[in-house]
Amino acid sequence: MSTARFTELVENLPATVPFVGPDAHMRASGRAFRARLGANESGFGPSPKAIAAMQDEAAQAWMYGDSECHDLRMALAAHHQIAPENIHVGEGIDGILGNLVRLLVAPGDAVVTSDGAYPTFNYHVAGFGGALHKVPYRDDHEDPAALLVRAEQVGAKLLYFCNPDNPMGSWHSARIVQRLIDAVPEGTLLVLDEAYIDAAPEGTAPALDADDTRVIRMRTFSKLYGLAGMRIGYAIGAAPLIAMFDRIRNHFGVGRLAQAGALAALHDQAWLAHVKTNLDAARKMLGEIASDNGLHALPSATNFVTIDCGHDGAYARKLVQELMSRDVFVRMPFVAPHDRCIRVSAGPPTELAVFAEVLPQALRNI
Amino acid sequence: MSTARFTELVENLPATVPFVGPDAHMRASGRAFRARLGANESGFGPSPKAIAAMQDEAAQAWMYGDSECHDLRMALAAHHQIAPENIHVGEGIDGILGNLVRLLVAPGDAVVTSDGAYPTFNYHVAGFGGALHKVPYRDDHEDPAALLVRAEQVGAKLLYFCNPDNPMGSWHSARIVQRLIDAVPEGTLLVLDEAYIDAAPEGTAPALDADDTRVIRMRTFSKLYGLAGMRIGYAIGAAPLIAMFDRIRNHFGVGRLAQAGALAALHDQAWLAHVKTNLDAARKMLGEIASDNGLHALPSATNFVTIDCGHDGAYARKLVQELMSRDVFVRMPFVAPHDRCIRVSAGPPTELAVFAEVLPQALRNI
Incomplete structure (x- = not known):
């Protein structure tokens, strides 16, 4: 019986993957996301x-x-x-x-x-x-x-x-x-x-x-x-x-x-400008949602907002779990001290409204 | 001034690419193909x-x-x-x-x-x-x-x-x-x-x-x-x-x-069956076009037909050039003795008709 002989380099690589994809998360829960705000995709859609x-x-x-x-x-x-x-x-x-x-x-x-x-x-x-x-x-x-x-x-x-x-x-x-x-x-x-x-x-x-x-x-x-x-x-x-x-x-x-x-x-640079305008509004809204909940949104030059939860990594990880269990897809930084934060994509108003609705419930449950 | 330091392996790789793409060929001639029969694409289209x-x-x-x-x-x-x-x-x-x-x-x-x-x-x-x-x-x-x-x-x-x-x-x-x-x-x-x-x-x-x-x-x-x-x-x-x-x-x-x-x-396996039926007809037609021109189509279990031109590689290469210059895209095997052949994808009847029209002209010109 023949067996493939992998390179020494490959044999020693870990079996981990950099990211679990959004679709894989949905399969795990058996439910669709109510808000897909974890992969910094553009919820405003393509041109x-x-x-x-x-x-x-x-x-x-x-x-x-x-x-x-x-x-x-x-x-x-x-x-x-x-x-x-x-x-x-x-x-x-x-x-x-x-x-x-x-x-x-x-x-x-x-x-x-x-x-x-x-x-x-x-x-x-x-x-x-x-x-x-x-x-x-x-x-x-x-x-x-x-x-x-x-x-x-x-x-x-x-x-x-x-x-x-x-x-x-x-x-x-x-x-x-x-x-x-x-x-x-x-x-x-x-x-x-x-x-x-x-x-x-x-x-x-x-x-x-x-x-x-x-x-x-x-x-x-x-x-x-x-x-x-x-x-x-x-x-x-x-x-x-x-x-x-x-x-x-x-x-x-x-x-x-x-x-x-x-x-x-x-x-279609006009569409890109349209997306930027919506993005500005979404970042502002995420900042308000954060402060309404006693959290602090960091300044952002990206299509997501990183929110400082004011505690340690264990706290933020629990918050991500609570959000995910309510079908709100977000991610968080991997290492300290950044893992005091969660990372929320700047999506359209309907998705941010779901985040605003669910965040207080999630925080109360920690 | 910094310069990228490539690996020794990469430094010694040739700058060649395995295939010149069909679109690159069209740009080189400045004209669209009349028949796209060189890359074994399925001219019958997807389902x-x-x-x-x-x-x-x-x-x-x-x-x-x-x-x-x-x-x-x-x-x-x-x-x-x-x-x-x-x-x-x-x-x-x-x-x-x-x-x-x-x-x-x-x-x-x-x-x-x-x-x-x-x-x-x-x-x-x-x-x-x-x-x-x-x-x-x-x-x-x-x-x-x-x-x-x-x-x-x-x-x-x-x-x-x-x-x-x-x-x-x-x-x-x-x-x-x-x-x-x-x-x-x-x-x-x-x-x-x-x-x-x-x-x-x-x-x-x-x-x-x-x-x-x-x-x-x-x-x-x-x-x-x-x-x-x-x-x-x-x-x-x-x-x-x-x-x-x-x-x-x-x-x-x-x-x-x-x-x-x-x-x-x-x-859509029904579409696949439809493609196979068309493919059978196209292979048959390519065989007839070949024999009508004194060439010999090899048996094919693929979506292309390899046609033996009965001469050496130089002859077949010239034939490919003559066909390409008439906007009929075909390819040929790289090495002897296979390079006595040209390789023609089994496309739809309209494209094969162009091949049938152009092949005698191309052969005459060698």
Whole structure:
């Protein structure tokens, strides 16, 4: 009897997954969510033009998607006023991060991130055998100075920095981020994850210098563009770095409807503005719901609000359980001291009303 | 100035891609194809029910797809009468092959395939540093006995076998394939790529024994189900092997519309039967077109027909160029002696009529 011989690296990987998905939670409870506010999806939906584009393309689904994502890359290049050679389109930021780690990280190579930052990035680093070094947040913000020191110390190949930040919703100004880029040590590539940049105030994103070899920037259609279910995002970086993805990527991996939907969504900037307006109102409402219940909403430059519950991680975990048991899907940061908080996506008013209704019950039950 | 430090493995990978996509070809010529018969897509289209399911789901694209592909896995389990634990759903067979190679192949590990078989598999093996050993075809068929000998000799971790075969369209009976499974050397996993199995005669697929640890079988919605543009396929294997994909896969990588479309397509077996009927007619028609032009169509158990042009590779390459320059998209096998052939997808009558019209002109021009 033959048995598959896994690599030593794979044999030693844990069987955990970074996130339990919303649908898996619903199956576990046997009930639908009343409010789906845990995965930072955009409850305001995608652009009606994106919906129509995907519906129009559905009958053409027998054809592979364009392996070069040409039309979308051209449109993104025009949108950002950069060259298409500076753009890699991939299967969401998750997929692109996996391939980026694969390009750079061999077993034992050092990678730096913040303790409590995006777990899927850590998952990919572990998956390729990288040695992950974590730096604490400082006052609920990622700490650029400390990250730089650690990257220098360990000779990091990658330095992960998410701005605005998930899960804290905090952000640094473009000036600070540019200083971080300028100070990246020789031999370290800065991964600037800007998944939430469309939700941030003006002056949060440093000017795009797409040929800067020190940084690769991640953008997505999964958040404000409302296309999480289509798996499409992109990276902006120096052309020689972007070209390297061709050596390892799944060339036909970005679907045909995904490309059509993303292209239409990009062209409908009026919808994006509409979503931003709704987002502002939703963040404000979440702040009010929090304070009405004696909790404190942290400032947010993302499409979610992180709410400080004023106690320890055990308390917040119990609150998440109480909310989930009432079919309100939220999540919370993983590590102390952030795990004093819960994280609530900025959804439409009807969903936030459910959260407002259920939160006092959940708090009373702790 | 910082520069990304790629892994040694990646630095040494070639910059080539396995396939130039159909859309890239059209951009190069500046004209649309008159007949799209080169990528073994299903020109008969997906089930109307699958189209409707994707259209219905489009407005829900703001939600991530189910990370566990639960409903589809349950439906596939019922369809094949196996357990859901034996099924891994991934981003097409291409994506699954990449992850399978990553699970098993460390730099230097031996892998065996046939010389001229699926280049995307070879691309993944090279991408993870595997040592690829190739065995010649025998009379336009993959050669199970020779593959087994080589796998034993080199201590292969993976043995790739495609049945029915791409690019030759040939096939072995279930009896032969079962003997191959039974004879796989200790420590070798057989990758049985059955992408085209729905196009094959009864008695081509060995009985499914999903718990057999010697083999992993690949199936797809990209071919007869007509959903190439959605990027969704699945693997059937022993539960402990299937579970290993969770350690490395992109957990939210299979899109929401892809899952909805595949589920509806699976439930519409009447459409699959309709496609098979059309396919039979198309293969027959391609055979007639070939013989009308003094060429010889090889027997096919796939959704394409491989046509022997009766000369060498240079001749067939010229024929492909002549056809492409007339906006008829076809491909051809890569290696001798198969490169005496061209490979034409079994499309709808209108497209085959274009091929019939253009082929004599193309032949005259060589």
